[in-house]
Amino acid sequence: MTAPAVLFSGLTKRFGDKLAVDSVTAEIPAGSFFGICGPNGAGKTTMLRMTCGLLRPDAGRVEVAGHDVWVDPVIAKSRLGMVPDNPSMFTRLTGRELIEFTGLLRGMDAEVVNERATNLLRLLDLEEAAGVLVADYSLGMAKKAAIACALLHNPRVLFLDEPFAGIDPVARQVLEETLKRFTAAGGTVAFSDHSMDVVERLCDRLLIIDDGHLLLTGTTAEVTQGRRLQDVFVEAVGGSNTEGVDIRWLGSSSD
Amino acid sequence: MARLFLRLKARLIRNRLRKAGAWATFAFIGIWSLALGVGAIVGLLGGVVARLVGGEAIAALFTLAGIAWLVGPVVAAALDETIEPRRLELIPISPMQMSWGLLAASLLGPGALVTLLFVVGVVVGASPDALTLIPTVLTGMAFVVWCLVSARWVTTFLTDLLGTRIGRDLAVVAAAVLGGGSAFASTFLSSGTDPLPALNGFGRVSVYFPPGALGRSLGLLAEGEWWSGLVLLAYGVAAIGLVMWGWQRSLVRLATRGPGRVSRSVARSQNSPLVPRLLMSWPSAVAATAGKELRYLRRDPRFRSQAIGLAVALAALGVGAGRMLLGTEYSPFLAVVVAWMAASTTGFNQFGFDDRSFWAYLVTGVDLRRVLAGKNMAVALVGLPVLALVAIVAAALVGDARNLLSALLAGMAVLAVWLAVGNVVSVLGAYPLPDGNLFGSRNVPGSALFASFGGLFAAGALSLPVGALVAVPLLVWGTWQGLIGAILAAVIGLSIHRLSLSIAGGLLENRALRLLEILDKPPV
Numbered sequence: 001m002t003a004p005a006v007l008f009s010g011l012t013k014r015f016g017d018k019l020a021v022d023s024v025t026a027e028i029p030a031g032s033f034f035g036i037c038g039p040n041g042a043g044k045t046t047m048l049r050m051t052c053g054l055l056r057p058d059a060g061r062v063e064v065a066g067h068d069v070w071v072d073p074v075i076a077k078s079r080l081g082m083v084p085d086n087p088s089m090f091t092r093l094t095g096r097e098l099i100e101f102t103g104l105l106r107g108m109d110a111e112v113v114n115e116r117a118t119n120l121l122r123l124l125d126l127e128e129a130a131g132v133l134v135a136d137y138s139l140g141m142a143k144k145a146a147i148a149c150a151l152l153h154n155p156r157v158l159f160l161d162e163p164f165a166g167i168d169p170v171a172r173q174v175l176e177e178t179l180k181r182f183t184a185a186g187g188t189v190a191f192s193d194h195s196m197d198v199v200e201r202l203c204d205r206l207l208i209i210d211d212g213h214l215l216l217t218g219t220t221a222e223v224t225q226g227r228r229l230q231d232v233f234v235e236a237v238g239g240s241n242t243e244g245v246d247i248r249w250l251g252s253s254s255d
Numbered sequence: 256m257a258r259l260f261l262r263l264k265a266r267l268i269r270n271r272l273r274k275a276g277a278w279a280t281f282a283f284i285g286i287w288s289l290a291l292g293v294g295a296i297v298g299l300l301g302g303v304v305a306r307l308v309g310g311e312a313i314a315a316l317f318t319l320a321g322i323a324w325l326v327g328p329v330v331a332a333a334l335d336e337t338i339e340p341r342r343l344e345l346i347p348i349s350p351m352q353m354s355w356g357l358l359a360a361s362l363l364g365p366g367a368l369v370t371l372l373f374v375v376g377v378v379v380g381a382s383p384d385a386l387t388l389i390p391t392v393l394t395g396m397a398f399v400v401w402c403l404v405s406a407r408w409v410t411t412f413l414t415d416l417l418g419t420r421i422g423r424d425l426a427v428v429a430a431a432v433l434g435g436g437s438a439f440a441s442t443f444l445s446s447g448t449d450p451l452p453a454l455n456g457f458g459r460v461s462v463y464f465p466p467g468a469l470g471r472s473l474g475l476l477a478e479g480e481w482w483s484g485l486v487l488l489a490y491g492v493a494a495i496g497l498v499m500w501g502w503q504r505s506l507v508r509l510a511t512r513g514p515g516r517v518s519r520s521v522a523r524s525q526n527s528p529l530v531p532r533l534l535m536s537w538p539s540a541v542a543a544t545a546g547k548e549l550r551y552l553r554r555d556p557r558f559r560s561q562a563i564g565l566a567v568a569l570a571a572l573g574v575g576a577g578r579m580l581l582g583t584e585y586s587p588f589l590a591v592v593v594a595w596m597a598a599s600t601t602g603f604n605q606f607g608f609d610d611r612s613f614w615a616y617l618v619t620g621v622d623l624r625r626v627l628a629g630k631n632m633a634v635a636l637v638g639l640p641v642l643a644l645v646a647i648v649a650a651a652l653v654g655d656a657r658n659l660l661s662a663l664l665a666g667m668a669v670l671a672v673w674l675a676v677g678n679v680v681s682v683l684g685a686y687p688l689p690d691g692n693l694f695g696s697r698n699v700p701g702s703a704l705f706a707s708f709g710g711l712f713a714a715g716a717l718s719l720p721v722g723a724l725v726a727v728p729l730l731v732w733g734t735w736q737g738l739i740g741a742i743l744a745a746v747i748g749l750s751i752h753r754l755s756l757s758i759a760g761g762l763l764e765n766r767a768l769r770l771l772e773i774l775d776k777p778p779v
Contacts, residue, residue, distance in 0.1 A: 054614055056768055077620030088611030088775075092554040093547060100535060104543035105621040110536050133554070149615070 003066055005030040005157045005188035006051065010060035013046050013212075020046040022212040023060065028157070028190050028205070033183050035203035035220075036192040037229075039237050043212040044192040045085060048161050051190075052082040065156040078106070081150030085161040085192075087142065091135035095126050095145050098134055102149040113152065120148040123181075125174050140171030147178065158182060160191035164198055176202065200229040210237040256348065260356035264363045282705065290365030297369060298376030304454075305380030310474045311458030313377060317398055317470025318461035320373060324402040325409055327366065343510075350503040354407075361403045370402050377470075381477040390481075394473040394488055401466055401495050408502035411509055462487070465494035528553075530636065540621050544629025545636065551608065552637065558608070586649035587662035590642040591722070594666040598634060598673030603680035603710040605630050606770060607688040613774040623767060624760035627681070631674045631752070642666040657734045664741035665725045668748030672717045675748075675755030680710035682762045687774045721748055 004027035013021040021043040028034045038044045049055035051062045053069045053076065062069045065079040090098055096117055103113030121127045124144040129137065134145055143163060150158055158179070164172050179189050179202070193199055199206055200220060206229075207217035215236045216223050224232050272280050304312050343353060361367060374395040382388045461467030469491035475484035534546030552558050605627065606613060616626055646663055650656040684706025724744040729737025763770075 052618055053620075054617055054768070054771060074620040077618060080618075082618045084614065089615060090547060090551075090609075090612050092551050097535065097547075097550065101543055101547050102615065102619060104535065104538060105540050105616065105619045105626075107540065107621075108538070110538045 003030065004028055004063075005032070005065060006034075006190060007063040008047070008051070008060065009062075011047065011050060011057055011062060012059040013043075013050060013055065013057050019212045021050070021057075021209075024209065024212075024214045025060075026207055026214060026217050028188060030156070030188055031183060031186055032188055032205045033179070033203045034188065034190040035199035035206035036190060036209065037194075037196065037199055037206060037233060038192070038209040040194075041211075042209045042237075044209060045161055047209065048082070048084075048159050048190075048192060052080060052159055053077055054082075078153065079156045081153070081155035081158045083143065083146045083150050083158075083160045083163060085165065086139075087146040089134055089142065089146060089149075092133060094131050094133055095137070095141075095148075096121060096130040098145060099148050099152055103152045106153050108153060116152055117148070120151060123178060124148055138171075140167035143167060144171065144175065147175065151178075151182065155187070157188040157190065160189065162193055163191055164193060164195065196228075196230040196233050200224070208233060208236050256352045256356045257359035260360040261363060264360040268363075286365050287368070290368045291372075294369040294372030298372040298374075300376070301373050302376035302380030305377045305474070305477075308454070309381060309477070311455045311462070311471065313381060313458070313474040314462050314467040314470035315454045315458035316373075316377065317473075318457070318464050318467040320370060321398075321402060321405065321464065321466030324366070324370070324406045327406060350506050353506060354499060354503050357407060358400070358403055361407060366406075367399070367403065370399055374399055377473065381473055383477065387477050387479065390476040390484065390488075391473050394469055394476060394484075394491075397488065397491055397495065398466060398469045398473075401469060401491065401498070404495055404498050404502060408498050408505060411502060411505040414509060465491050465498075468494070540625040541629040541632060544626050545632035548630050548633035549636065552633065555608070584653065584655045584657055586653045587646040587656070587659045588665060589649050590646035590662045590666035591669050593642045593645045594638060594670035595673060598638065598670050598677060603677050603707050604685055604688065605677060605681040606685045606774060607681075609774065610687045611775050613771055617767060617771060622760070623763045624756050627678050627759055627763075628756055631678070634674060635670065638670055639667065642670070658729070658737065661725055661729065661734070661737045661741035664738075664745040665722065668721050668725075668741070668744040669718055671745075671748035671752040672721055673714050675752040676710050676714035676717065678752075678755040678759040679762070680706045680713075682759045682766055682770070684710070685770050685773055687776065717751060721751075 006028035008024050008026045011021055011024045012019075024043075024047065036044050036047065046055060050057045051064070051069065053073050056070065064076045067076040067079060069076040090101065093101060099117040099120065100110075100113050103117065104110065121130045124147065126141060126144055126148065129141060134142060137145060147158075147160070147163070150160075160179075163175060163179075167175070179191075183189050203220055205217075205219050206223055208215045208223070216232075220229070223229070268283075272283055301316055304316060348356070378388070378391045378395045382391045458467065458471070462471045468487045472484045472487035472491060475481075475487065531546040531549040534542040534549070537543070537546075609616070616623060643663060646659055646666065650659045650662075721744045724740045724747070725737055726740075728740040
């Protein structure tokens with residue numbers, strides 16, 4: 001059996017009184033397309049940030065490709081790529097400059113960086129916009145540029161926080177195809193998303209987290225058991241209670 | 256509407272303090288206490304001048320205060336606590352309502368407190384009886400409104416203007432003119448033996464400037480010269496109306512232009528000059544960061560805005576130093592002033608410009624010491640040639656190059672020392688400088704203010720012995736001894752810089768995530 005690409009062990013984070021992530025233990029097998037689902041404020045982003053070395057956990061361990069992120073951060077970070085939700089980047093660089101700058105920060109050879117940047121720009125349909133400042137990019141283009149930066153060093157695992165949020169169908173398709181190619185070549189993708197349809201369609205494994213607690217994890221088939229993931233999700237986290245809320249005024253004339 | 260905005264500002268301050276903790280509360284109390292103290296002093300001085308001198312001196316004082324309100328938002332952009340107008344775009348209120356609301360909110364600030372106390376002092380000092388108190392109070396109130404409106408207009412106008420390449424270039428020229436103008440004014444004021452005639456002379460000239468007119472009006476009304484006083488008051492009020500109109504136009508333009516205009520104007524500059532291109536083809540994180548910083552220097556309005564502020568603040572000092580040095584064999588030492596300015600441009604908040612992009616460094620696992628070294632390299636690449644040029648030109652002007660090498664070495668030493676202190680302070684006191692939001696509210700932690708003040712003190716304290724190493728042998732023994740001192744100073748400066756990278760690196764190991772937390776917060 002191959003070692004997991006990512007291993008969470010008792011991962012815990014507290015912000016003041018709020019327990020954001022409560023002793024989560026799970027693993028992401030190598031080569032899988034892994035979905036992290038949960039309602040707003042469930043702890044998905046906190047989990048991803050702890051996994052990528054951007055937020056120190058209060059307890060527990062995270063291993064990426066066999067390296068503890070908080071014990072061997074440099075090696076672990078060389079094995080992972082990350083694209084945060086609505087990524088803030090160095091927007092006064094052009095797309096190509098941004099990718100090259102990221103590669104040089106990672107200590108890569110300039111020629112390799114240049115060659116890979118050209119390939120990634122072409123793959124992600126950013127070739128024409130390579131010389132345009134990232135500040136001029138649409139959200140979809142910016143996300144693609146961020147993915148190019150994250151893929152440049154050929155990581156073992158790619159973490160994405162809501163990569164499909166707010167982007168048009170064309171950009172979505174390019175992203176999906178790029179990520180599928182990455183996993184087909186042996187890479188691992190772990191991403192969070194609110195769209196259960198997307199998670200169900202793309203992921204072979206997933207976990208559902210709510211209020212910091214791990215509710216369900218396993219292969220998509222194991223979790224859904226023939227039902228729609230949307231239904232399983234709502235059942236697991238509990239629907240919202242709107243009983244007794246009087247909204248008869250809504251939609252009536254306010255002039 | 257005014258009450259609503261006042262409550263909004265009060266709540267924003269309260270909530271920020273709640274979230275920021277003890278340091279911020281301490282800084283907040285400190286700033287307001289300082290404002291109260293300064294306000295009491297300037298109020299007292301204003302009162303004394305108004306009572307004993309009166310007339311044109313009040314116009315001069317009002318003009319100086321008016322200039323401070325115009326320049327203040329530019330120089331202290333990072334400390335501006337104004338409600339960000341672009342946050343109110345979707346609220347269905349007219350520009351008129353918005354401007355009155357924002358104006359009311361502006362009253363809740365330390366600057367407004369100082370001005371109010373100053374005006375109270377002048378009004379009390381100038382008014383001989385209860386009858387004259389009413390018109391002088393009205394004139395004083397008009398002056399306070401002028402200060403607030405003009406400052407808010409400058410802020411909004413510059414946010415709009417600095418978004419375009421032409422606007423930024425114009426702003427730099429304007430800053431140079433303003434800096435030169437203030438230096439000229441300081442020369443003019445300090446040239447006379449008696450300051451009072453100079454103040455009166457300045458007052459006579461400044462009566463054409465609205466705050467000066469309001470000051471003169473107050474003086475005339477207090478003296479019972481009603482008609483002249485009322486005419487000048489009407490002129491001041493009309494000027495307020497005009498600026499208010501201009502401000503509302505700027506608010507509308509800012510709200511409706513969208514973010515694209517900033518980007519489009521900058522997008523043309525995609526072809527980099529040779530130096531950044533060469534740096535970014537070098538397989539080194541230090542060189543890559545230097546290349547990126549040089550590109551930002553050209554493309555990012557935040558750098559321009561900082562440079563403008565510093566140019567205004569330091570131009571007078573530079574001219575002052577020039578007055579002292581020019582015409583002597585020490586002229587090349589003007590390079591030291593350039594070194595200081597270059598090091599101060601990125602200031603004590605080097606990661607602040609990275610703002611919410613800071614995560615991109617952390618996720619690569621790069622040694623942040625190398626990033627700091629790259630940022631320093633960029634400053635040196637810009638600063639050293641300018642420093643050398645100034646020294647060479649100064650030496651050529653006096654036809655004496657004896658101290659040229661000493662001056663270059665001294666400039667380098669000062670640059671190294673200021674960058675060194677900046678490295679440590681940047682780690683201890685980082686705060687975000689959001690892109691595209693030059694004058695909006697920032698998450699400035701209280702500790703950042705203390706770190707900045709501490710940094711200024713430390714950099715000054717470290718520069719003194721380094722400067723003395725050059726100055727003492729040069730003045731006591733001569734050129735060659737001065738050169739030996741300069742070589743020593745440069746070696747010490749570079750050693751301090753190297754040490755700073757080690758210290759900052761050590762601090763970063765523990766504080767990198769704290770920095771991320773501070774810089775990653777969206778502007779409030």
